[in-house]
Amino acid sequence: AECLKQEISCPFNDCGCEYRGDRTAFIQHMKESLGIHLNLAGKTISIQKQLIKLYEERSNEQKICIDLLSRKVNALEKTYGAQYIWRIDNYHEKFQEAVxxxxxxxxxxxxLTSRHGYYLGLSICLFGxxxxxxxxxxLFICIHHGDYDALLPWPFSHRVTFTLLDQNEDVNNRRHLSSSVKPNVCKENNPFLGRPIAERNASFGCPRFADLDVMTKFN
Known part of the structure; x- marks a missing residue:
């Protein structure tokens, strides 16, 4: 049998009821404190709702922060990667402007070719x-004056590969077109490959990168 003298706490202790007494008094306490317990339970539920709302807001804020950080990482990868993808929108309109x-x-x-690398830019003449x-x-590439030029080896001697990406929906039928340029390091090419004195050097690259009709065949 349960001991009537055993000291027990009120089940609404977590809600704020501080009662603690023997079992006989406890039964009386439960009968007399019904209203108090309901009030405490209501306040507790209200506080929990507020906390849940706060946690949801914090969670949403964290999701937004994660999304922003993810975008920044993607942007850094595009800006500081050895590979750079240049998307040209409204090709037909821009082709007519070139014509x-x-x-x-x-x-x-x-x-940039890397976080502290060469500062480059591309140029394209769609009609040649x-x-x-x-x-x-x-298609040409140009070396621009950069913040880290003093740390880099000159003249520029790295192979540059231009690639026209075929965007055919069928991956197996994609036929990318590539052309590479290996800089010829000599005094005569210093205006192209040397450390920039002005804002940018002269451009170099592939004057005959692709036949004009090839562009219309690529998706």
């Missing part, structure tokens, strides 16, 4: 440049 000489050359955003005009797409 009519309204805007013969397009320029990419500048980018010079002798290639009307026959080929001309």
């Amino acid at each position: 009519t000489n309204k805007k013969s050359t397009l320029y990419s955003p500048t980018f 440049d010079g002798k290639a005009k009307g026959k080929y797409v001309s």
Whole structure:
């Protein structure tokens, strides 16, 4: 049998009821404190709702922070990666502008080859440049003046590979087009490959990167 003298706590102790006494008094306490217990339970539920709301808000804030950090990481990878993807929107419109000489050359955003690397930029002539005009797409790269030029080896001697990405929905049928340029390090090419004195060097690359009709075949 249960001992009537055993000291027990009120089951509403977690809600704020501080009662503690023997079993006989406990039964009386439960009968007399019904209203008090309901009031304490109501306050506890209200506090828990507020806490849940606060936790949900904090959770949403953390999700937003994680999303922002993820975007920043992606942006850094694009900005400081050895590979740079240049997406050209509204190709047909820009091609017509090149044909009519309204805007013969397009320029990419500048980018770094690494966090403290070379500062480069791309340019493209969709209707060709010079002798290639009307026959080929001309694609060039240019070395810009960068904040870390003093730390880098000069003249620039790294191989540069240009790739036209085929976006065919069928991955197995994609036929990317690539062309590489290995800089010829010599005194005559210093305006192209040397450490920039002005804002940017002269451009170099592939005047005959791709036939004009190839561009229309790529998705």
